[in-house]
Amino acid sequence: MRKRLIYQAFLLLISFSCTEEEKPATTPKGILPMDSTAMVLRDIHELESALMVSSIRQDSTQNLYRALEPNIFRKYKLDTGRLNRSLRYYSSEPYLLDSLYHVVLKKTDSTAIFQP
Numbered sequence: 001m002r003k004r005l006i007y008q009a010f011l012l013l014i015s016f017s018c019t020e021e022e023k024p025a026t027t028p029k030g031i032l033p034m035d036s037t038a039m040v041l042r043d044i045h046e047l048e049s050a051l052m053v054s055s056i057r058q059d060s061t062q063n064l065y066r067a068l069e070p071n072i073f074r075k076y077k078l079d080t081g082r083l084n085r086s087l088r089y090y091s092s093e094p095y096l097l098d099s100l101y102h103v104v105l106k107k108t109d110s111t112a113i114f115q116p
Helices: 002-017 034-053 057-073 082-089 094-107
Strands: none
Touching: 034 057, 034 082, 034 094, 082 094
């Protein structure tokens, strides 16, 4: 009897944990829309990737990254605070972060090279 009760509780727990979470209808005020956040992340990841595969020394790549990163923020008329708030929001729920990175991957062209 006890094993059966534990088994039923386990099945109930699994069934609730596997249900799809309800997604918010709109993005909260001050948070970048998912599509915009994905575009910024794509550019940041492409810059990081380009610098990682370059033959430049690591300390120089870090300096170059710090010099080029502001170009991304200017391109999207964005500040680091708003991007960080948006990333915290999307990271707060696994399904949001998963959805965000699905959009990033869709927007990524494997042959593209970052152009400031």
